[in-house]
Amino acid sequence: MTQPKVLISDKMDPKAAAIFKERGIRVDEITGKTRDELIAMIGDYDGLAIRSATKVTADVLAAATKLKVVGRAGIGVDNIDIPEASKKGVVVMNTPFGNSITTAEHAIAMMFALARQIPEANALTQAGKWPKNDFMGVELTSKTLGLIGCGNIGSIVAERALGLKMKVVAFDPFLTPERAIELGVEKVDLDTLLARADFITLHTPLTDQTRNVLSKENLAKTRKGVRIINCARGGLIDEAALKDALDSGHVAGAALDVFAVEPPPADHPLFNTPNFICTPHLGASTDEAQVNVAIQVAEQISDYLLTGGITNALNVPSLSAEEAPKLRPYMSLAEKLGSLVGQLAHDNLTHISVEVEGAAAELNLKPIVAAVLTGLMRRYSDSVNMVNAPHLARERGLDVREVRHDREGDYHTLVRVTVATEAGDRSVAGTLFGNNEPRLVEMFGIKVEADLDGDMLYIVNEDAPGFIGRIGSTLGDAGLNIGTFHLGRRAAGGEAVLLLSLDSPMPEPLLWQVCQLPGVKMVKGLKF
Numbered sequence: 001m002t003q004p005k006v007l008i009s010d011k012m013d014p015k016a017a018a019i020f021k022e023r024g025i026r027v028d029e030i031t032g033k034t035r036d037e038l039i040a041m042i043g044d045y046d047g048l049a050i051r052s053a054t055k056v057t058a059d060v061l062a063a064a065t066k067l068k069v070v071g072r073a074g075i076g077v078d079n080i081d082i083p084e085a086s087k088k089g090v091v092v093m094n095t096p097f098g099n100s101i102t103t104a105e106h107a108i109a110m111m112f113a114l115a116r117q118i119p120e121a122n123a124l125t126q127a128g129k130w131p132k133n134d135f136m137g138v139e140l141t142s143k144t145l146g147l148i149g150c151g152n153i154g155s156i157v158a159e160r161a162l163g164l165k166m167k168v169v170a171f172d173p174f175l176t177p178e179r180a181i182e183l184g185v186e187k188v189d190l191d192t193l194l195a196r197a198d199f200i201t202l203h204t205p206l207t208d209q210t211r212n213v214l215s216k217e218n219l220a221k222t223r224k225g226v227r228i229i230n231c232a233r234g235g236l237i238d239e240a241a242l243k244d245a246l247d248s249g250h251v252a253g254a255a256l257d258v259f260a261v262e263p264p265p266a267d268h269p270l271f272n273t274p275n276f277i278c279t280p281h282l283g284a285s286t287d288e289a290q291v292n293v294a295i296q297v298a299e300q301i302s303d304y305l306l307t308g309g310i311t312n313a314l315n316v317p318s319l320s321a322e323e324a325p326k327l328r329p330y331m332s333l334a335e336k337l338g339s340l341v342g343q344l345a346h347d348n349l350t351h352i353s354v355e356v357e358g359a360a361a362e363l364n365l366k367p368i369v370a371a372v373l374t375g376l377m378r379r380y381s382d383s384v385n386m387v388n389a390p391h392l393a394r395e396r397g398l399d400v401r402e403v404r405h406d407r408e409g410d411y412h413t414l415v416r417v418t419v420a421t422e423a424g425d426r427s428v429a430g431t432l433f434g435n436n437e438p439r440l441v442e443m444f445g446i447k448v449e450a451d452l453d454g455d456m457l458y459i460v461n462e463d464a465p466g467f468i469g470r471i472g473s474t475l476g477d478a479g480l481n482i483g484t485f486h487l488g489r490r491a492a493g494g495e496a497v498l499l500l501s502l503d504s505p506m507p508e509p510l511l512w513q514v515c516q517l518p519g520v521k522m523v524k525g526l527k528f
Helices: 014-022 035-044 058-063 082-087 100-116 118-126 152-163 177-183 190-196 216-221 239-248 287-307 324-344 365-378 388-395 467-477 508-515
Strands: 005-008 026-029 047-050 069-072 091-094 144-148 167-171 199-202 226-230 251-256 276-278 349-358 399-405 413-421 424-433 437-443 446-450 455-462 482-489 495-502 520-527
Touching (some): 005 035, 014 026, 058 082, 069 287, 082 091, 091 287, 100 118, 100 152, 100 226, 100 251, 100 276, 100 287, 144 152, 152 167, 152 177, 152 388, 167 190, 324 365, 324 413, 324 424, 324 520, 349 365, 365 388, 365 413, 388 399, 446 482, 446 495, 455 467, 467 495, 508 520
Parallel strands (some): 005 026, 047 069, 069 091, 144 199, 226 251
Antiparallel strands (some): 455 520
């Protein structure tokens, strides 16, 4: 076998190159190259190890004729064109947990700096002043810390905060009461957190649901004198609204390690605002974290190039070579079913059951369950994959059941996903047409046959004459084209469901307009 060759294109701890050499892989460390220079050289390499500086664009991937794997030493993969990598057959990996402690500790450090106004006091003291009476801080002891997001990093922050004798409340859709008790935090809704927290720290990915979670309206709901920390993702806070809240004194202080645009412009409105602290995205910047992620990415790339083992992959499942051809269509179906219940079941999830029957019952169930969890968690995490999805589920106290049925059913193969929520069980089921094409066949007890692909619209309505015409006219008048149309109902004149595939995303105003149509009980935009 030809000796694989890897390029390290960003500055990385020397232990990464050492691991490649120890494993018998040729490695070049060539950093700081321009896009054109990278394109000119990338064709010689089987693997690419990067951090955040290298941009793995479609042009780079087109030139990477030998490339098999890209490994990101860190969590974020915004600098990698993952869809294009998938088309090219390039595995994309990251190291999602290598810098969790470091990021959590940075958030705690920012909280201390805010509480005691350390940066301002330091600057004036070093300027030759002695402003002893100008700074009156606050204690952290007995204060309430509000966590927006209580996953891997958020739970570490909670542990540290409890050690400081703070009270901790947490808002997280996937945080179960059992997991909250285990962590020693109180699970609350967002409005309650905003009203009670003395300090708020964010530890959630940037998604359509979390963008501007601290909007102008939500900042107004916070208690006067709140202090806010964001070491997670830029875009979670409306920065203009935060500026206004700081100027008015409603927010007593804010500390940001991340911005909506990075680097932020020199004239950013928050700069030079009193009681505002910022750092240049240093959450993962410790010696220990850099060593950890460098070692992990080198080991993962080496395993894949030498043995085919896939760990922490973002665009392919972790599979053995023998299982892959048979399991891939099942995992595609499973991930779509998980995504469907994840998008529709909003309240607290406590249990999930994955049942298989027919041909599916004869397969390795672990990758199928992992695919379900990947789809379920993807709406709430921007770094979920087949490897870390089960970990994220366990972290949130989600009880996962695997069930095989020997019985003969209506379909030659069937996968059913059921989630237990506070409102009751929600179940969806799917099969494979032609042993390859995923198809939804049941949704919340209603028979329906539908593809799950692209942008979709889910409607629960009363089964009455004229409804289909009204929905078609409403979408048509808005210039939104319907791709496919799938119907199901419990009984004539009863409750019906409608699944539409759309050629473009559903605008929010149009979604509201559909909600107002006679007979409509529920409307939800879906994306697969």
